[in-house]
Amino acid sequence: MTDPSGARRRPDHLTPVPSPRPEPNAGRAEADAGRAEADGLLRAVALGDEAAFGRLYDLVAARVYGLVRRVLRDPAQAEEVAQEVLVEVWRTATRFDPARGSATSWICTIAHRRAVDRVRAEQASAERQVRVATSPAETPHDEVPDQAARRLEQQQVRRCLGDLTELQREAITLAYYAGHTYREVAELLGAALPTVKTRMRDGLIRLRDCLGVLGVEVTR
Amino acid sequence: MSDIHTLVGAYVLDAVDDLERAAFDRHLADCPSCATEVGELLETAARLADGAWSVPPPRLRAEVLAQVSRTRQERPAPRPGRDGRSTVSRWRTVTAAAVAAAVLTVAAGVTSYLVQQQRVRDERAATVAARAELDRMQEILDEPDLVVRRGGLSFGGRLTVLTSPARDAGVALLAGAPPVPPDRAYQLWLMAGTTPRPAGVLTAGAGDDSAVLAGLSGMSAVAVTVEPASGSAQPTTDVLASVPLT
Ligand SMILES: [Zn+2]
Numbered sequence: 076m077t078d079p080s081g082a083r084r085r086p087d088h089l090t091p092v093p094s095p096r097p098e099p100n101a102g103r104a105e106a107d108a109g110r111a112e113a114d115g116l117l118r119a120v121a122l123g124d125e126a127a128f129g130r131l132y133d134l135v136a137a138r139v140y141g142l143v144r145r146v147l148r149d150p151a152q153a154e155e156v157a158q159e160v161l162v163e164v165w166r167t168a169t170r171f172d173p174a175r176g177s178a179t180s181w182i183c184t185i186a187h188r189r190a191v192d193r194v195r196a197e198q199a200s201a202e203r204q205v206r207v208a209t210s211p212a213e214t215p216h217d218e219v220p221d222q223a224a225r226r227l228e229q230q231q232v233r234r235c236l237g238d239l240t241e242l243q244r245e246a247i248t249l250a251y252y253a254g255h256t257y258r259e260v261a262e263l264l265g266a267a268l269p270t271v272k273t274r275m276r277d278g279l280i281r282l283r284d285c286l287g288v289l290g291v292e293v294t295r
Numbered sequence: 296m297s298d299i300h301t302l303v304g305a306y307v308l309d310a311v312d313d314l315e316r317a318a319f320d321r322h323l324a325d326c327p328s329c330a331t332e333v334g335e336l337l338e339t340a341a342r343l344a345d346g347a348w349s350v351p352p353p354r355l356r357a358e359v360l361a362q363v364s365r366t367r368q369e370r371p372a373p374r375p376g377r378d379g380r381s382t383v384s385r386w387r388t389v390t391a392a393a394v395a396a397a398v399l400t401v402a403a404g405v406t407s408y409l410v411q412q413q414r415v416r417d418e419r420a421a422t423v424a425a426r427a428e429l430d431r432m433q434e435i436l437d438e439p440d441l442v443v444r445r446g447g448l449s450f451g452g453r454l455t456v457l458t459s460p461a462r463d464a465g466v467a468l469l470a471g472a473p474p475v476p477p478d479r480a481y482q483l484w485l486m487a488g489t490t491p492r493p494a495g496v497l498t499a500g501a502g503d504d505s506a507v508l509a510g511l512s513g514m515s516a517v518a519v520t521v522e523p524a525s526g527s528a529q530p531t532t533d534v535l536a537s538v539p540l541t
Contacts, residue, residue, distance in 0.1 A: 121371075128363055132356060141349030157351060158359055165363045169371040175334055180341035187344070191309040228345040250310035251343050257305040269301070276304030276336075283339040 106228050109134065110177050117178035121168040128165055135179065136161065139186045146190035146254045156193050160186045187251070194254035235285035243278030246271050300329055307336040317470075318503075431507050432466050435459050446538040448472050448519070452502060454536040456517045465508040467495070467517055472502035472535075480524045483508070486516040486537065491530055499524035514540055 113134050119127035139160055144153035164182055171181050236244055242264065249260045261271040282288075299322050305311050306319045323330050435441070438459035445455040452472030458465030467483050475481065477500040484491040485508065494517065495506035508517065518537040520530040 121368075123368060125360075125364060129360060132359060136356065136359075137348050137350045138344050140351035140355065141347040142344040144349055145347040154352060154355055158355060158362070161355075161359045162362050162366055165368065166366055167369050169369050176338050177341075180338045183341035183344045184337050187340070188309055195312075228342070229348070232342055232345045247304075247308065247343075250305070250308035251340060252347070255310060256312060257308075257310040260310065272301050272305050274304075275308055275310065276301060279304050279307060279336045279339050282342070283335055286339060286342050288335060288339045288342065 110179050113178040113182075114173055117164075117168055117171050117181070118173065120165060121171060131164070131178075132161060135182050138179070139182060142183060142186050143190040145252050146187070147193060152193065153190075156189050157186070160189050163189070191254045231286060235282050238285055239278050239281055240274070242266065242270075243274045243281065246274045247278045247282070250275060300326065303329055303332050303336065307333060307340050321503075431464075432505065435462055435464050435466055435507065438462055444538050444540070446536045448536045454517070454519050454538055456508070456538045456540070458508070458511060458540065460511075463509070463511050465511055465517075466505055467508055467519075468505045469497060469519065470503055475500055475502070475521055478524050479521055480526070481519050481535075482522040482526055482530075484518040484520065484530060484534075485511070485514045486518055487514055491518065493526065493528065496522065496524070496526035511540060516540055 113131060116127045116131040116134065120131055136157070140153060140157040143156045143160065144150060147153045147156060160182075163185055167185075171178060236248070239247070245264055246257075246260050246266075249255045249263060250257065255263065257271050257275060258268065260266075260275075261268045264271065266274075299319065302311060302315065302319050306316065311319065323333060436457060438461055440459055440461050442458050442460070443455065444458070445453055447453055453470050455468040455470065456465055457468070469481055472481060480499045481497040481502070481504070483494040483497070483506055485494040486492075492514075494508055497504035497506060516537045516539045518530075518534045520527075520532045520534055522531060
């Protein structure tokens, strides 16, 4: 079996292209190039290019699997859901619209939705169990490819989460990493429903500003 | 304006239930500022996945690629062209169907959807009467003998009727019906054979609303028509949907 980690993730001919903008460091440039690469690959996938899908897999599979596993906790279920997600990316690639966001974000949105769907389905059948969210810093290090870009991105997210108020941070992480509804979050935190909704929103806005997310391009 | 905008954060984090999601999706079609914000915040939320990176077992790659090679891709959807209207109305119908389907499967979610709808009616939600009606709905929806029936409206939308024989009462939920002019409203009727009895006028202009139904014994169906916003004693227009109760 081929090694899906570092060695295969970035084919030689797709090494980061030097950016015309001044770059504070190489990690940032690599992260940006990774995103641009995913955009291009997903557009090729939409045209039925299976080879491009293989390269896209190498670029995003660890992100998809990691996210799904974080939400579901169970590696076997996570593998199953990650497979569904990645096949859905192939099947629905024609829906991706680069004017509305990045490929990475589009894929993560699908992955998160499917993971949460699975949590809810479980909750509907079994008795509800309280999940405890952990900070995003806890991914075991041996599972993280030792790569400057990855580490930088993680540090940036961690730092920006650290800039939120405690309630904002808890509301967002309990929802995103543990798959709780805002009602469950309110219950867990002993906070009022409108407060939790508001903190989720203003917390995300603060994160957006901290991360410098470009978001939707208004000009088409 | 309604309260539903504040759901943006929870929606982006997938922290809403199916019915709220359907309601918010519908809202997004009409609210460009929420649509822009959702785009930005989805991009932001996706960055949270940066912290969850974990290499999958190698077999996953082979399995995914094998499945991909035998999976047909969706055709590209036609971009909304000069006739954006038809796209929107078809989309509304689909959403209404999703709401009704969700009503059937997520009994607990019904309550929260109704709560949400009630909030959407802003000032009304603050009134004692509206609160009492909401409490009443929740009592009915909590009954273990709850029966769910639904019917399609002749020009889009669904009428879902949830009844509790033990309480001799029910809840009617109109979802995804086309909005009517502000001086008109959807009105509900309880039918005893062919004889209609007024069973509640919904919010003027609204295509999504709910109402408590009382005194169901001997009634054969719940019907809906469009009437003046003040309500009518007898239906003055065609019946758009009729959901049998037996
Ligand atoms: Zn809005």
